[in-house]
Amino acid sequence: MAKISVGVFGATGMVGQTIVNLLDNHPWFKVTELAASENSAGKIYGEVMKLRWNASPEMPEYARDMVVKEAGFKPDCDIVLSALDSKVAGPIEQGLAKNGYAVSSNSKNHRMFDDVPLLIPEINADHVNLIKRQQRERRWKGFIVTDPNCSAMQLCIALKPLHDEFGLESVMVSTMQALSGAGYPGVPSMDIMDNVIPFISDEEEKLQTEPLKILGSFAKDRIMPAGFKVSAQCNRVAVRNGHLETVNVKLSKKTSEEDIIKAFESFKPLKGMGLPSAPERPIVYMRNENRPQPKLDVNAENGMASVVGRLRKCGILDYKFLVLGHNLIRGAAGAAILNAELLKAKGYIG
Amino acid sequence: MAKISVGVFGATGMVGQTIVNLLDNHPWFKVTELAASENSAGKIYGEVMKLRWNASPEMPEYARDMVVKEAGFKPDCDIVLSALDSKVAGPIEQGLAKNGYAVSSNSKNHRMFDDVPLLIPEINADHVNLIKRQQRERRWKGFIVTDPNCSAMQLCIALKPLHDEFGLESVMVSTMQALSGAGYPGVPSMDIMDNVIPFISDEEEKLQTEPLKILGSFAKDRIMPAGFKVSAQCNRVAVRNGHLETVNVKLSKKTSEEDIIKAFESFKPLKGMGLPSAPERPIVYMRNENRPQPKLDVNAENGMASVVGRLRKCGILDYKFLVLGHNLIRGAAGAAILNAELLKAKGYIG
Amino acid sequence: MAKISVGVFGATGMVGQTIVNLLDNHPWFKVTELAASENSAGKIYGEVMKLRWNASPEMPEYARDMVVKEAGFKPDCDIVLSALDSKVAGPIEQGLAKNGYAVSSNSKNHRMFDDVPLLIPEINADHVNLIKRQQRERRWKGFIVTDPNCSAMQLCIALKPLHDEFGLESVMVSTMQALSGAGYPGVPSMDIMDNVIPFISDEEEKLQTEPLKILGSFAKDRIMPAGFKVSAQCNRVAVRNGHLETVNVKLSKKTSEEDIIKAFESFKPLKGMGLPSAPERPIVYMRNENRPQPKLDVNAENGMASVVGRLRKCGILDYKFLVLGHNLIRGAAGAAILNAELLKAKGYIG
């Protein structure tokens, strides 16, 4: 089988380079274009990234000598994985879709559009059905799908089995988010060293709205948002990778800790679909009393798991627990790739 | 006026040395005894602390040549400020009280005893009335008062005006606690560097129970605990000093953000009492969108303030905000001193 | 006595704000102008710095409502303390000098000019004599004096008594430099967290050349550079403030450890001159085996000392030791102020 050709847009950023790294030896995809802003256009990727590559000890062989293109509307590829800055992602991604490209975007621009899927394959694979409407109404030959904000991603995965089995009413979340979530150069060391910054611009809004669309249901060409409420407080901590969140939930149905853990551990909705980047266990539940910890657990399931722990009763809502995810992998680069794999499996590309 | 003589017990620990430091040139108190475990007994304080002193650039002159005593029942002082390890604090503090000493303790051992005040002068100065019962029932000439857990302290101060003016129903709190809260040697660097540890032994229990006693009311020789609920999640982060907490509250009475901020800012219950360590503003409300931050704000009011910020509506409970406090000063050493000052002002010592 | 009016140029940067902070209540100087790039010009200093002020818990009262001016050639002041970026400092500082202003600069631009003093008052106060030549040859009414690179400053102070008493032949230095030395936003947290960066652009060159001018002798309108050699290796470490350096020296004259320590401790060349910012002890020698440490010792003498420790024999050169200095205070802001004080004491201003 010929591999599907992929363009990585925003390839020089933190998320972009993680995509480049994860696509090394991908069984279905082959990177044929690396695109970025005009600053890097025309240069050799290996040169541009010489001092900035930190996605792995060594840049994959395939990428080193590729010439970076300026992000445009006619790249040499079938599908674009977009990690573009949100300041420029809007018109570029729409231009690509208009020109017939499939776009799997990690940018926030189109996430909340009525006709754009905000996809997490384990949760709402059927939301891809929005693509037809999107193409019809916008007269596009291509299309755009998006993945969620990094702090919403890992939370939604943990919430999904709770919502399905016990009904979610309220979700309170307080985050301790990693530095890499702010990109590069990102957070100045003088701001965060020996400190916590209790504010991330726009983050609480995203975390309070995206989960409702993600866990919403598709019917008649639209998404009915889920009916629970989310209240979020977002903080930046001095950790390289891995957003850790304390969560409290109120459920519609009374249940036990055992049943909730069982729901977490039996959640394997993609089993058998053969998506190469899908984790075997989308939720890893840890039983140690002091876990999950970013340093020790962020790479569970190759960084594609939502790692949950310390489930216990809450005196105000019903239960509380922790959830950790790799913000650059599950929360961004790996998410865009997994969405592309879903599109392939469902016949939208390739 | 002759100064009151003070013994600092547990003087070689992190909290003890902070007490020693804060009592330098205290207008009412004079340190006449430094006591610790038998390891340090008989040695010169300046020598023992040579490599461990970090409460200030230079150890106060007065302490350098003092000989450390073994913590016993007949120290040379009127009042004991105890920062003893909870493993040994129980019998020693009781022995001291029996022998006629006033004990202002920072240890957890007696905090929840029915007849022991768990004091925050700004909140429950009248709880000192428990002392009479304590002395009567236990036939003690002296007595014990305690200050709360460091993460409870700053929270309770912020909650007090809310409880008084609007009625508290529920308090959800997620903490990001500083390293110094674990004492010395405390948290190994290999555990916390580039990491968060989402577990602190016993901390959530303390944070869920102490506030109810602290904000309870004294009547007929006992404390009626406050009626609200607290649910806590406690985390250790890589910050030297300053516990930062995200808080969500449900109030009995509808109110506006302006009125809550007004309640915070007008909270000055000790005004006019002249307690030397009392902060002018027990609550400092910050209006910047990204504050309070441990590194920048922990020393507000000489480390004796509860620094509050980012008050905003919560979609599940009523309001959410942040609260920061200096765990070693307001949350421990300064608290024990302020309690001693209250005892003096109320005529229990001196 | 009327205070001398001071303009702080580059007032919004890390060094600039430290100058603003140190000049609060200065006995001789009064800040009458704050200048920066056009981005900040016309704005209120308190507003501009709202999220960037970190020189102290609270910005000094006097600066809050001042309007920031664009750095120009006719500021409202007698002397300019310049913390301008080296990209723009050249023409601005020269324009000021031409227009009759005294300029005490922290920028690197004019440091190595033949007719510009590179001053450390404790070392080479007589180098101010270059000013006459500078004014004569350049036909300037004003003049420029400079202070050294932050890693050179603390080293030179420690070297001065060695050079005077025993003769320096070689100086080997390996640095561990603080984050604040790179300004703001400076070093990205993703680069330095859990890491060391063994490279600082141009730093080794400065550290190998500036000391020779600083410790050189003034004669007949020029500086004869000192004759020893310096070899430097510069590294950035995850420390907020305080450059720590390991130093090895070869001396012309055989001597003992005791005599070297005596030379360090008796070095008090400014004694009796009454310069307000001069440290009582320019060199603080610490006897503890594990000192100096940045966190514990950087504020010695209000951040104006060169803190030395661990003097011991070296098997290759003669002796080795450590030296620590506060890069923002002794190494930059405080240096520019102390130079201004020297100018005042010598009658060049005021």
Place this chain on the structure above:
Amino acid sequence: MAKISVGVFGATGMVGQTIVNLLDNHPWFKVTELAASENSAGKIYGEVMKLRWNASPEMPEYARDMVVKEAGFKPDCDIVLSALDSKVAGPIEQGLAKNGYAVSSNSKNHRMFDDVPLLIPEINADHVNLIKRQQRERRWKGFIVTDPNCSAMQLCIALKPLHDEFGLESVMVSTMQALSGAGYPGVPSMDIMDNVIPFISDEEEKLQTEPLKILGSFAKDRIMPAGFKVSAQCNRVAVRNGHLETVNVKLSKKTSEEDIIKAFESFKPLKGMGLPSAPERPIVYMRNENRPQPKLDVNAENGMASVVGRLRKCGILDYKFLVLGHNLIRGAAGAAILNAELLKAKGYIG
């Protein structure tokens, strides 16, 4: 071929667990005994290490259910890899050797004994010849070989080709050493966060003496130490893994930078011996101006390389450069394993 049975002594410490991790699926060795102090004896390794395992995301399957033995003289294995604390390693290792065991030790106790090889297979494989003398004089059936201190290891590897080709006269080294080098719990976070500690007990002595034995020559049953001098300054920095060292060297023979880099890059003394843990390139020379960095480069060659960079002229000695090594792998666990592999290849075991 039957695998050789290995006992890991000190298996619960930081180095011990790294050995356990590296031996997972080793082609020649099979762990048959895990031994530690009496505290852990009798317990299941997976349980003992539950909260302390951090050598990898998951403990190797093989080790989880093994019962920890008390470190004794008759373990169930052919060779002992010892990561025992130096306080107890002396008599235990000697007892083992007496009883016929081969001991590959990482402890400092026997390193400088006249009849004990201090081995780095790339440098002094012929020092194994001391074993015969050791066995003869001590009447041991077994024997002890040792690996060097972690900061000496990486330095010696970089020095070896310089010494062979150009002759070493002097070596000046200033270290920035990682936290894991101090074991666990090791360095308290309150000591090192936002700090550098310029002192590591005994480290400078080791770094000044071990290289002379390591690079010495074997002749007539003894080691003639190398004739150059080493002067070291050792510092602890806030980095998890990877000792970084600045080095200055004086050479006997004039040479060029190109020739030195060529010497580094062509240094492959074990080529063709087939030792499973031997790095393909014992020295990795990096050409980027800001490398090597611990975070980015410590895992080069699976953590078994000495990573060198920034070679340049030194104005005092001849050349200066940086060297980085993984202190837990190349500097300890991997070293003990590689030594065992050498013993097997040379027929001393198996």
